[in-house]
Amino acid sequence: MKVKNIVLLGCGGFIGSHLLDRLLADGGYNVVGWDFSADKIAGHLDNPKFRFYQSDAFSEGTAADLDNAVKHSDVVISLAAICNPSRYNTEAIATINSNFTEVQKLAEVCAKYKTWMIHASTCEVYGRTMASYLPDNSYDNPALYEQIEDETPLIMGPIQNQRWSYACAKQLSERLLHAYHVEQHMPITMFRPYNFFGPRMDFIPGRTGDGVPRVLACFVTALLDGTPMKLVDGGHARRALLYIDDAVDALERMLQMPQAAQNQTFNLGARQNEISIRDLAVMMRNAYADVSGNPAYRSHPIIEVSGLDFYGKGYEDCDRRVPNVAKARRLLGWEAKYGLEETINYTVRYFYDEFGRESAAAE
Numbered sequence: 001m002k003v004k005n006i007v008l009l010g011c012g013g014f015i016g017s018h019l020l021d022r023l024l025a026d027g028g029y030n031v032v033g034w035d036f037s038a039d040k041i042a043g044h045l046d047n048p049k050f051r052f053y054q055s056d057a058f059s060e061g062t063a064a065d066l067d068n069a070v071k072h073s074d075v076v077i078s079l080a081a082i083c084n085p086s087r088y089n090t091e092a093i094a095t096i097n098s099n100f101t102e103v104q105k106l107a108e109v110c111a112k113y114k115t116w117m118i119h120a121s122t123c124e125v126y127g128r129t130m131a132s133y134l135p136d137n138s139y140d141n142p143a144l145y146e147q148i149e150d151e152t153p154l155i156m157g158p159i160q161n162q163r164w165s166y167a168c169a170k171q172l173s174e175r176l177l178h179a180y181h182v183e184q185h186m187p188i189t190m191f192r193p194y195n196f197f198g199p200r201m202d203f204i205p206g207r208t209g210d211g212v213p214r215v216l217a218c219f220v221t222a223l224l225d226g227t228p229m230k231l232v233d234g235g236h237a238r239r240a241l242l243y244i245d246d247a248v249d250a251l252e253r254m255l256q257m258p259q260a261a262q263n264q265t266f267n268l269g270a271r272q273n274e275i276s277i278r279d280l281a282v283m284m285r286n287a288y289a290d291v292s293g294n295p296a297y298r299s300h301p302i303i304e305v306s307g308l309d310f311y312g313k314g315y316e317d318c319d320r321r322v323p324n325v326a327k328a329r330r331l332l333g334w335e336a337k338y339g340l341e342e343t344i345n346y347t348v349r350y351f352y353d354e355f356g357r358e359s360a361a362a363e
């Protein structure tokens with residue numbers, strides 16, 4: 001099968017907008033997309049190879065359009081989701097609906113036409129590492145923290161810790177899609193993003209949205225506004241960052257190699273880009289100093305706050321996420337090319353150009 005016609009749910013989001021750039025630049029694909037917002041894809045709205053619905057793909061009014069688009073597509077890529085930790089414990093019902101109920105609705109349509117569904121899951125399905133539950137843990141045994149798609153157990157905290165509403169909904173979606181594959185022969189691919197990082201990620205509170213965004217946008221906002229960067233619970237948690245271009249490369253390879261990609265779950269991450277949140281804050285303020293030409297940012301204030309104060313009741317953190325990407329390497333010939341410095345520098349440069357340059361000029 002050669003993929004030509006694509007349905008892309010969440011085409012206006014962070015991952016979706018970058019994937020759309022790539023698909024339309026290639027010229028060989030026709031894309032039908034849904035999203036609430038067109039802000040990140042305004043440059044594509046007149047492209048004849050792109051048909052855009054600015055609406056909820058799952059409202060009653062759009063059911064016929066979605067059904068028709070899926071019927072005529074080679075693959076459906078499902079990226080639309082609430083994926084912001086500040087909402088998992090405060091809006092758990094919406095989080096579960098967006099990450100499970102709506103996926104179920106989409107899966108039903110795909111199953112009807114046996115259309116290949118590529119679904120964005122999350123590395124958060126692994127929950128916390130086994131190592132984090134052991135006394136005197138020092139992470140010295142990779143078997144207790146490295147995450148392997150078809151082997152590693154998925155470990156989540158108690159129900160009252162609603163942080164896990166997202167991971168649990170994503171896990172159930174994965175189980176449902178797997179069942180559709182096994183029982184109804186629907187082709188599926190699931191991928192688990194590890195902290196994708198890059199331009200256009202998330203929103204900047206007070207400028208392009210409201211609420212508490214992911215850590216990248218929180219730190220950028222602090223630098224833009226001259227407020228302290230906040231380390232939740234000491235900033236000891238570690239994350240492995242993956243530059244968005246690397247992530248899009250992996251998705252493009254799936255589309256080019258359906259045989260290799262179908263009926264697999266892939267970790268998409270870069271373990272070599274692992275960093276503690278504390279070190280991330282330091283690297284980001286240094287990158288901001290470089291790009292703005294203002295060395296004072298090197299000592300931009302960093303303070304500590306508790307998870308309870310920052311996120312509210314029910315927050316619990318993933319301690320560490322170390323991806324094993326042997327499967328993506330073997331089947332797709334993929335691995336990350338961008339290192340940590342490039343990932344952080346390119347991203348910070350984008351946000352400075354977009355928002356910081358103007359504020360600096362105004363001052």
Ligand code: UDP
Pocket residue numbers: 085124195213214215216218219230231232233235237239277317318
């Ligand atoms: N975090 C932080 N300061 C912030 C925002 C987040 O220290 O202003 C921490 C958060 O507690 C977590 C990590 O940064 O340990 C990554 O947070 P992110 O929002 O990117 O979501 P996650 O990776 O947990 O899905």
